[in-house]
Structures are given as structure tokens and as C-alpha cells.
Amino acid sequence: MSFSDISFKKLAIIMIAAGVVAVFAISGFQARNLFAPSVTEEAQVILKQGDKCIVEGSDRVPREIQNCPYNEGDTVLISYKPQQPSIERHEPRQRASK
The missing domain is CATH 1.20.5 (Single alpha-helices involved in coiled-coils or other helix-helix interfaces)
Incomplete structure (x- = not known):
């Protein structure tokens, strides 16, 4: 051939x-x-500029949330792939009920 x-x-x-x-x-x-499982964990908003927030997971990679509804210091639940800068999902942390 x-x-x-x-x-x-x-x-x-x-x-x-x-x-x-x-x-x-x-x-x-x-x-x-590409095929690594996603990590979901709590992260704190460390910086907010305009409509963008920066959070950092336990892998110490800063990640950006566009159109961020959170304030600096808020704790959010984020899902991401390790060592990749994008966030797959984010949501406010659910507070424990009293």
C-alpha cells in the first residue's frame, strides 16, 4: 500500500x-x-473586579467567574478539572440549617 x-x-x-x-x-x-474527574469543593472569592470574581481551589490555580453574583469573601461551591483554569460550575454554598 x-x-x-x-x-x-x-x-x-x-x-x-x-x-x-x-x-x-x-x-x-x-x-x-480531558478525561480526569471533576473536583467539587468550597472556595472563597478572593477578588472581585466589576462583574468578574477570582476564586482559588485547593490546587492553588486561580479561576475566574464571569458575571459573578458573589461578593469578595463569599464562600462558593465550585466544580473544575484539576490544573485547568476553567470552572465548570459554581453556586453559593448552602448554609447549614439551625
Whole structure:
């Protein structure tokens, strides 16, 4: 089998896939992080500027919440993938009932 036996479309798909793998390899990206389970934990709003808040999880990565309804010092429940800066979900911490 040679390259002349492969259709142009299949060859293009192979080249694109190889390019994506090469970019991930060069950037040091680890594919396993894509499939890592999410972490959900409490975090405190450490900074609020305009409609953006910054929170920091136990992995010490600062994360930004857009259109943030919280105030500086509030404790919120956040879900994220370890070592990735995006937040998947956030909600106010539920207070224990008396």
C-alpha cells in the first residue's frame, strides 16, 4: 500500500490528526486531563473586579467567574478539572440549617 492508494480525503484526515497530536505533544498538554474527574469543593472569592470574581481551589490555580453574583469573601461551591483554569460550575454554598 502506498500514498497513491489512499484517497485525498483520508490523507487529509490523517494529516490533520497528526497535526493535532503534534501540537498537544509540543505544548505539553496531557490528554488524560480531558478525561480526569471533576473536583467539587468550597472556595472563597478572593477578588472581585466589576462583574468578574477570582476564586482559588485547593490546587492553588486561580479561576475566574464571569458575571459573578458573589461578593469578595463569599464562600462558593465550585466544580473544575484539576490544573485547568476553567470552572465548570459554581453556586453559593448552602448554609447549614439551625
